[in-house]
Amino acid sequence: MNSGKKCPGIQGNVEKPSQEIIELCRFMKHQKNWKNDTMLCVREFPGTGRGLYSRKVLEGNSEIIDLPFDALISLKSISEDERFLMFMLEVSDGKFKWKMQTLLTIFLLWNWHLGDKSPWKAYLRSLPKELYHPHFCSVDELVASPVVSERVIDSVNQSEVKEVQKVLQNAVCPCCSEKFFPDLFPKRKFIEFYLICNSRTVYIPPDTIKSMIRESKALDLISNEPNMALAPFLDLINHSDSTKTLCSLAKRGPGFFYTLKTSTKFDKGQQIFINYGPHCNMKLLIEYGFFLPENSNEFIEVSMTDIEELIKKLKRNHQNLQIPSNKFRYIRDHNLHEKMFIEASRFSHNLEIVLHFLLLDRNIYENNYHQVVFGNIPEESCLTEYKILLINQLLDHYRESLRNLQALESLTKCGKIVRKFLECRIEFMTKCLNKNQ
Numbered sequence: 235m236n237s238g239k240k241c242p243g244i245q246g247n248v249e250k251p252s253q254e255i256i257e258l259c260r261f262m263k264h265q266k267n268w269k270n271d272t273m274l275c276v277r278e279f280p281g282t283g284r285g286l287y288s289r290k291v292l293e294g295n296s297e298i299i300d301l302p303f304d305a306l307i308s309l310k311s312i313s314e315d316e317r318f319l320m321f322m323l324e325v326s327d328g329k330f331k332w333k334m335q336t337l338l339t340i341f342l343l344w345n346w347h348l349g350d351k352s353p354w355k356a357y358l359r360s361l362p363k364e365l366y367h368p369h370f371c372s373v374d375e376l377v378a379s380p381v382v383s384e385r386v387i388d389s390v391n392q393s394e395v396k397e398v399q400k401v402l403q404n405a406v407c408p409c410c411s412e413k414f415f416p417d418l419f420p421k422r423k424f425i426e427f428y429l430i431c432n433s434r435t436v437y438i439p440p441d442t443i444k445s446m447i448r449e450s451k452a453l454d455l456i457s458n459e460p461n462m463a464l465a466p467f468l469d470l471i472n473h474s475d476s477t478k479t480l481c482s483l484a485k486r487g488p489g490f491f492y493t494l495k496t497s498t499k500f501d502k503g504q505q506i507f508i509n510y511g512p513h514c515n516m517k518l519l520i521e522y523g524f525f526l527p528e529n530s531n532e533f534i535e536v537s538m539t540d541i542e543e544l545i546k547k548l549k550r551n552h553q554n555l556q557i558p559s560n561k562f563r564y565i566r567d568h569n570l571h572e573k574m575f576i577e578a579s580r581f582s583h584n585l586e587i588v589l590h591f592l593l594l595d596r597n598i599y600e601n602n603y604h605q606v607v608f609g610n611i612p613e614e615s616c617l618t619e620y621k622i623l624l625i626n627q628l629l630d631h632y633r634e635s636l637r638n639l640q641a642l643e644s645l646t647k648c649g650k651i652v653r654k655f656l657e658c659r660i661e662f663m664t665k666c667l668n669k670n671q
Contacts, residue, residue, distance in 0.1 A: 251277070255276045255360060257359065257360075258357060259467075262305060262466060262467055266305035267304075267305075268467070269300070271300065272290070272297060272298060273289040275288070279472075279505045282472045284470060285472045286472075286505070286506045287502075288502065288503075288506060289502060291500070292500040293499055294497055295496075295497055297494070297495050298494045298508070299467070299471075299493070299494050300491055300493045301465060301492045302489055302490075303483065303489060303490035303491060305465075306438075306464060306465050307338065307354065307463055307464040308443060308460065308462075308463035309334070309452050309453070309460035310447050310452075312341055315341075319450075319451065321408060322337070323454070326401070328454070330401055331454075331455060331456060331457035332455055332457060334458055334459065334460050334461065334462055336394065336428070337456060338462065338464065339427045339428045339431050340398070342427040343419050346423075347407065347409075347410075347418050348409070351409075357466040364647075365523055366648050366651055367386075367429055367523040368382050368385075368651075369390065369425060369429065370648045371386075371646060374642055375645060375646065375649040377638075378639045379635040379639055379652055381631050381635045382519070382520075382635065382655070382656075385520050390429075395425070395428075398415075398424070399415045399421075429523075431462075431464065433521050433522045434465070434469040435462040435464055436463055436464075436492065437461055437462065437481070438461055438462060438463045439461070442490070443460045443461075465492065471494075471507065473507060473508065473509065473522070474507035475509065475526060476498070476507075476530070477496050477497055477507050477508065478509055479494065479497075480495045480496075480497075482495075496508055510522070514529065514531055514532050514534075515529050515655060516535065516659075519651070519652070523651070524651070527658050532577075532578065532662055533576060533577045534659070534662070534663060535574070536624070537571070538562070538566070538571045540627065540628065541571075541574075541588060541589075542562075543627065544620070544623060544624055545593075547623070555593075561592060562592075564600065565592075568607065570584050570591075570607065572584065576624075577666075578662070578665065578669075589617050589620050589621070589624075590616070590617060591607055593617075593620050594617070618670060621670045622667065622671060625666055625667045628663060629663050629664070629667065632659055632663065633660060635656055636657065636660065639653050
């Protein structure tokens, strides 16, 4: 949801909201019939920037916000925009279907291009003027920090971007006759709106959407479920790992309402937080453009590439280490390489199993593998040496990325956030190392 935040703040000074926020409130109240019964307001907070507070006490397990469904930007919104819908049906030509996030991205680009003529102009103007995702680091910064840049590449499907450009390359805007790519929608702008959709959407039960627009051709445009929607004003609420959030979509009277509740009590004037999910700092950085220095959900993901690198190092020091190649195939066939991570006080079950299976188990016959892998977890002390080596290996990569960034003459704002993130991760892994020694 709200991008570019570094860590939760507590309270800020009352100040007049920006003109963009004033216009957004008017739009939500007068055009979308939002009542704002919880008296939500916007202000700048220390550490987190723009956020929401209430002019009254919000008790624990009470409602934060209750939005009419038509205030959300969903597939229903697309189905009701006849000009956009007809355009997308024409360029898709019944042969190409879009992922829901990509379709929302193109819809935002379309409305951004319409400017003052867009019915969603108040929302578009309320979006952040600058994003702090590492995607917008300089080339030198990305080259310097491969532990982050590798995840950046994975987060935006480049083949999907190329596919969008290919489908729309000859498409002409019906309102100005300009070509969409690259004249109207440069690649950077597409990525910006793609990340906005990725970080600011809420989950919507797809069957509910389908029931609303069952006769619409908009359903013919998508390749997956229509289970996401942008939620104006709600997406100004920042993230905290210390609260629990409950959302619901229910019919009341003639329409549907999207309601958000929180387990936490918020005093009058105190910044309101919701929980985006149990995300580690890498996920927060890549998808939202911020991280939490004291993140209770922090963990370090471990890939099979990391395991293979560890094994190569061990083989150089232990010439008799022989691992059958079919063990690696077995790991992938049984998805043991998924959910491998290091938390503050433990290694995940799958990571311990993979380390034991490859480094301690001496079985070479595949018919014995199942008993080894799905039997009792080995004594933790047997793996201590390898755990320490693995943490040190990961630490080396992060320290190298940090040194490379520090060696650059200057850093962008995004680069500075990545630098602080690396420092935070190194501190976390150092604590993990100390607990295993």
